[in-house]
Amino acid sequence: MKDLQKVNNLCSGCTACKYACPQNCIEIQTNTEGFYQAFLNPNKCIECGICHRVCPMEKEIKKTIVSCFAAASEDVEVYCRSSSGGIFSLVAEEIIIEGGSVYGCAMDSNLVPHHKKISRKNQIEELRRSKYVQSDLRDCFSQIKKQLKEQEKILFVGTPCQVSGLYLYLGKKEYQNLYTIDIICHGTPSPQMFISNLRWIEKKHKKKLKEYEFRLKTEKSKETGKYCYRYVFEDDTIEDGVYYRDPFFNEFYDMTNLNECCYSCPYATENRPGDLTIGDYEWGKSHHAEFITFDEISCVLVNSNKGKAIFEKIKNIRRTETKLCYIEEKNANLLRPTNRPKYRTYIFEDISKLGYEQWAKAYFKSIRYFKKLRIFQPIIKMKIYLNKYVKEKRR
Ligand SMILES: Cc1cc2nc3c(=O)[nH]c(=O)nc-3n(C[C@H](O)[C@H](O)[C@H](O)COP(=O)(O)OP(=O)(O)OC[C@H]3O[C@@H](n4cnc5c(N)ncnc54)[C@H](O)[C@@H]3O)c2cc1C
Ligand code: SF4
Ligand code: SF4
Numbered sequence: 001m002k003d004l005q006k007v008n009n010l011c012s013g014c015t016a017c018k019y020a021c022p023q024n025c026i027e028i029q030t031n032t033e034g035f036y037q038a039f040l041n042p043n044k045c046i047e048c049g050i051c052h053r054v055c056p057m058e059k060e061i062k063k064t065i066v067s068c069f070a071a072a073s074e075d076v077e078v079y080c081r082s083s084s085g086g087i088f089s090l091v092a093e094e095i096i097i098e099g100g101s102v103y104g105c106a107m108d109s110n111l112v113p114h115h116k117k118i119s120r121k122n123q124i125e126e127l128r129r130s131k132y133v134q135s136d137l138r139d140c141f142s143q144i145k146k147q148l149k150e151q152e153k154i155l156f157v158g159t160p161c162q163v164s165g166l167y168l169y170l171g172k173k174e175y176q177n178l179y180t181i182d183i184i185c186h187g188t189p190s191p192q193m194f195i196s197n198l199r200w201i202e203k204k205h206k207k208k209l210k211e212y213e214f215r216l217k218t219e220k221s222k223e224t225g226k227y228c229y230r231y232v233f234e235d236d237t238i239e240d241g242v243y244y245r246d247p248f249f250n251e252f253y254d255m256t257n258l259n260e261c262c263y264s265c266p267y268a269t270e271n272r273p274g275d276l277t278i279g280d281y282e283w284g285k286s287h288h289a290e291f292i293t294f295d296e297i298s299c300v301l302v303n304s305n306k307g308k309a310i311f312e313k314i315k316n317i318r319r320t321e322t323k324l325c326y327i328e329e330k331n332a333n334l335l336r337p338t339n340r341p342k343y344r345t346y347i348f349e350d351i352s353k354l355g356y357e358q359w360a361k362a363y364f365k366s367i368r369y370f371k372k373l374r375i376f377q378p379i380i381k382m383k384i385y386l387n388k389y390v391k392e393k394r395r
């Protein structure tokens, strides 16, 4: 790709420009940090400016919140198999019952997170749960445009930059048959780093992975109260572990391996692009006692009349109106983008210099890792307490 130049330095890889370009001169390729990014071939470009007009990092689609809810699925299977309250699945089910199809993020047979279309209820499981990796949108935007023109009902679920990119690509025409959900998003990690991590796990265990789960509601996650991964190997053996025992997941948690554009995300605000916004709201239980029996619950922001109509239709749900300020207590990404940690400057350089295996080895010997181990937690808590005490004494 030597002759191609970047379209936008802060590209989220949404694909809108690729499908909008009349000259077909934009390609989505992985950059040096392994993120999907738009590159253009200047030889074919006629400088029409369309790629900039449809770019969600240059122009934003933003709606205004109408109402906010605390919610969780009362369908036990849906609830147990979802990342938080299972609201995505309930909306997806309603769209499918009404004859529509749903676009969301699944993993393919090589465990590459990508967006795909489903139209049957038994396929919802593929899209369920968060894949904490930048999703490959492939040709979803052009497929969606075709289907909308054929009057098909569609639900698209993705990060706010993806939802906004879709609207900008579709243009000014308002499609009554398009429904969108954006997720509250603090950033997406590198897909190439995720693949390197899969190879590292397979080498360490000397067997092939067939599933990688970021956030299942397992015994381990209940016991520790922390995000826990699940590896399922081809011989059907399972390993569950706390996030910091997986180097990739740990960096996601520490926010050091996110796409550069995520640290200045234009969608870290209360004005959302989707008809609905969904996110975590575990702390909502302290405001709404009726959810006390649930481990996790979701927040739902209703941002349009269409969003209101579809949310009112869904069944098997426990919901109660809540306040935006309650949701924002622990969801800072509705107010500001994620802070860029110091280690973000070096992480991809380190991996490229050392190779993934050596880099992972170094991580397990680092102070960052030891600080997270349970046995060191009381010492760290004591240190924080002593620091506070000394500061207060000095005042
Ligand atoms: C990268 C990322 C960062 C997030 N950051 C936050 C946050 O800071 N605060 C917060 O409250 N919530 C965040 N979430 C959302 C949270 O993890 C849950 O997905 C959300 O609470 C909805 O849960 P659910 O049980 O209703 O749906 P689930 O069953 O968990 O469904 C999740 C939906 O998200 C879609 N999805 C999954 N992975 C991706 C991906 N990589 N790219 C695009 N779409 C995807 C799926 O298609 C599905 O439609 C994030 C999610 C992702 C993927
Ligand atoms: S300016 Fe026009 S022709 Fe050139 S890359 Fe952008 S959309 Fe394509
Ligand atoms: S439109 Fe999307 S893919 Fe193209 S430059 Fe902007 S963010 Fe990147």
Ligand code: SF4
Pocket: 012, 159, 160, 161, 162, 185, 186, 187, 188, 259, 261, 262, 263, 265, 266, 267, 268
């Ligand atoms: S943080 Fe912003 S730019 Fe990054 S993936 Fe999420 S919505 Fe897109």
